Amino acid sequence: MNKNEPFEIIHTFAVDRKKRPEGDYIPCPMCQRREKFLEGSFVFIFNRQCIAVIGHDCASAEVKHAAFSKKKQDDERRHQEDFLMARLTHVPSMLRELEALKPIATEIEGIFHDFRKDAPTIHRALRQVRKAGGEYVLTEMVDNEAAEFDPRLPKKLARNSYFGSMRGDTLVGASCKFLTEVRRYEQWLLSFDGCDDEEKAMEATIGLLQRKEAAKAVRYIGEAARRMDKLRRAMSAACFFFADTHIEDMKEWARDRLQPHPFTVDRHVRNDGISLAFSRVTGKDEEREYARLFLSNALAEWADANRVAPKLEN
Incomplete structure (x- = not known):
């Protein structure tokens, strides 16, 4: 040789x-x-x-390069074939799940927009908590007694009071676009729908390989699956804004003597869901901000079934 x-x-x-x-x-x-x-x-x-x-x-370098390039292409094609044969049959169920997520996304976005529109000052205050790391914290400056004995020490010290962690912070973000995400992933998958058995998946795989669209299909289907899981968890987490323990922590933080923008929040469990009422008096004319948010039982049950946080207490 x-x-x-x-x-x-x-x-x-x-x-x-x-x-x-x-x-x-x-x-x-x-x-x-x-x-x-x-x-x-x-x-x-x-x-x-x-x-x-x-x-x-x-x-030789040239022969070796040609051989390894060919092997890389063969390995990639084999990966694409295996992936598409295994995953194309899942696309119809993924599209059905996305369709089922649309009303859930719409309801959560409705809560977000009602809150931001009806109680903008409270919404901004909570958004600042989110930006600062999601902890309900208030800070006051206190006298440093040790400074009496050492003039080099600061006369004042910052003392933090902690009231717990924020839940469901998507509802106090700058935007909430769950429905836009659902529709985006739906568009990614529609081109690869219709493979409800292995025979159809094989036909579709051969066609995608011949049209040199297999890499795109692998990318879109794989990315949609990963992002759908993340989206489902994010949508579930948003609902835990209504959790009893979270609202109790927020209530203590909102009415504390150190709170620069005090407000009230009341939680009520109804036959059809959970209601939150936010209220605050603002400005020199003492204009009142008031927002009533509602989480339906159906959405609360869905969030509990997909939960990434403690259960919603009713």
Whole structure:
């Protein structure tokens, strides 16, 4: 054999030298060296119509580059085939799930917009909590008694009071676009719908490979699956803004003597869901902000079933 003979890589490998009978290296037929390598490849040599074992750097650079490029393409095609055959049959159910998420996304966005529109000052105050890390904290400056004995020490110290962690912070963000996300993932998947059995998945896979659209399909289907899971968890988490323990923490924070923008919040459990009432007097004319938010039982049950937080207490 010579270094310029073209070949196709079947499989690459690495050998632990300690497991070699004599602790030696593997001889290479291409280099005609008795001991040459521990990392190599099984290859098919076209001219000789045979399989050989060669070292990882024994072929000429051009031949080796061509062989590894071909193997990379083959591996990628095999990955695409395996992925599409396994996942195309899931697309119809993913689209059904996205359709089911639309009314849920619409309801959560409605809560967000009602809150932001009817109680903008309270919404901004809570948005600042979210930006600061999601902890209900109030700070006051207190006298540093130690400064009486050491003039180098500051006369005042900051003392923080903690009231718990925010839940469902999506409802106090700058925007809430769950429905837009649902529709985006739906558009990604619609082109690959219709494969409800393996035979149809095989036909679709062959067509996608022939049209050189397989890589796009793998990317869109895989990304949609990952983002749908993240979206579902985010939508569930938003509902825990209404949780009893969260509202109690917020209530204490909102009415504390250190609160620069005090407001009230009341939680009521009704037969049809959970209601929150936010109220605050603002400005010199003592204008009143008032927002009533409502979480239906159906949405609360969905959030509990997909929860990433403690249960919503009714």
